[in-house]
Amino acid sequence: MEILNNILSSSSSSLPFYGPPEQGGQGVETVRSFFHSYIPCLTIDTLQPQKQFTWRVDRAATDSVGTWRSRYSHDCAARMECEEDMLFILFPLVGAVELVSGGRETAVATPGKASLISVKNVEEVRLYSKEAYAHVSLQFNAGMVSRTLNSMFGQGSLSQLALEPNVDLSLPAGQTLKSLAETIVSGMYGAGVVRKSAQMSELLADSMLRLIFENVPHRLSGKLENNAAGIAPRHVKAAMDFMQANLHSPLSVSDIAQQVGVSVRSLQEGFRRFMDITPTSYLCQIRLEAVHAELSSAENRLPIYEVATKWGFSHLGRFSALYRKTYGRLPSETISQAHRSA
Numbered sequence: 613m614e615i616l617n618n619i620l621s622s623s624s625s626s627l628p629f630y631g632p633p634e635q636g637g638q639g640v641e642t643v644r645s646f647f648h649s650y651i652p653c654l655t656i657d658t659l660q661p662q663k664q665f666t667w668r669v670d671r672a673a674t675d676s677v678g679t680w681r682s683r684y685s686h687d688c689a690a691r692m693e694c695e696e697d698m699l700f701i702l703f704p705l706v707g708a709v710e711l712v713s714g715g716r717e718t719a720v721a722t723p724g725k726a727s728l729i730s731v732k733n734v735e736e737v738r739l740y741s742k743e744a745y746a747h748v749s750l751q752f753n754a755g756m757v758s759r760t761l762n763s764m765f766g767q768g769s770l771s772q773l774a775l776e777p778n779v780d781l782s783l784p785a786g787q788t789l790k791s792l793a794e795t796i797v798s799g800m801y802g803a804g805v806v807r808k809s810a811q812m813s814e815l816l817a818d819s820m821l822r823l824i825f826e827n828v829p830h831r832l833s834g835k836l837e838n839n840a841a842g843i844a845p846r847h848v849k850a851a852m853d854f855m856q857a858n859l860h861s862p863l864s865v866s867d868i869a870q871q872v873g874v875s876v877r878s879l880q881e882g883f884r885r886f887m888d889i890t891p892t893s894y895l896c897q898i899r900l901e902a903v904h905a906e907l908s909s910a911e912n913r914l915p916i917y918e919v920a921t922k923w924g925f926s927h928l929g930r931f932s933a934l935y936r937k938t939y940g941r942l943p944s945e946t947i948s949q950a951h952r953s954a
Contacts, residue, residue: 631801633681636668640688643667649952650678651751653694653731659687659738672800674813675908677820678751679800687745689738692731695940697754697770699821700729703781703793705748707741711777719777726779726789728828732771732940748797752817754939755904760821762897765832766887773830785827792820835888847872848882855895859902859923865891899923900938903931907946916943 637643640658646669647654658665666685671678702709702721709721712735721727729737739745757770780786796816799806806813826836850872855863868891869879883891902923906912912919917928920943925931935943 631681633668633670633683635670636666636683638664638666640665643669647690651694652949653692653696655691655693657689657691659689659740672804672807673751674800674807674810675905676752676756676810676814676817677796678753679797680749680751681797682745682747682749684739684745687738687740689736691736692729692734694731696731697757697938697940698731699752699757699770700731700749701752701789701793701820701824702727702729702737702747702749703790705746706743707739707745707747709747710738710740712736712738721778724781726781726786726793728775728777728779728824730770730773730775733774748793750793750796750820752821753908755901755908756814756817757821758897758904758938759901760818760825762894762901764822764825765835766883766889766894773825773832775824775830776828779824779828785823789820789823792816792823796820845882845886847874847879848886851879851883851891852894855891856898859899862924863895868895895924896934899925900934903935903943904939904946907943908950910950912947912950916947919943 635646637646640656643656643665647656650671663686665688668683669680671680673679703726704721704723706723709727710717711719711727711729713733714735718734719727727737739747754770761770761773779789781790796806796813799812799816801807806816825832851868854868854871865876865879869876872879874882879891883889883894887894889897900923903919903925906914906919906923907916914922920928920931932943939946941949
């Protein structure tokens, strides 16, 4: 990878968030094993099996966002068979990123662009370069993405957005996106200012996701324009704040309407018009996010049924089915992943 090192060294002023990865090895099986411990649904393959494959990768993460710095000796591909609604943002530094969906190429990104990868919508990510390949990427788990989407649109399905796959980093939104990425990545390594602060990393991750959802075209972009013209009324915002502050408590739609001083019908109509969701569904979503956040923490020691009950789910079977439908894995699998990543 000497040529790659020379390219990155000569470009260091334009790549302030890139540093040499610390872990590495030879052979595709070793890199598969490395990734499997963090992302079991991802499989790496070389596209040039006649050549010896070498790699260097490192990872740093919080509950909100993960960062990856990667180098590969030659062309390779990552197959996606993920049920969890994760979002990756790849910043190619040397080489090109090609996304494949439905058996065909859907987008290509080169240095100067960022590639947005909704893993449930992409079958394969191919990484190409004449000599060697390098990128920096950020990973947002389903819970983080869902919280931001719910806050913005009242619904939380990334896979249904159909995000445009590329961001031009020379445009104003792209420049801001890169600056946020640089802040997050640089704060994950070295002194670890971002890595050590859960609140800071969540705020930065939320800011980055909002920037994407507000500036990259997708199926709900029109809803942002409509909301700008008709901001959700006070009672809808008050109801959302009340639910967020009382997730542990048994709440009915009648309770919420009474608290914010409107009729049940007015509350339901306000949510339908401005959030495109019912108050009951919104409450269920934010409770589910709270459960997911707690189960995703390596510090959690409570059994699943206690966490679910604490956040308002009384029927464990229905809770587990809803959890799996939303996050693509069982609650027990989330706990196992949290402990492996610790």
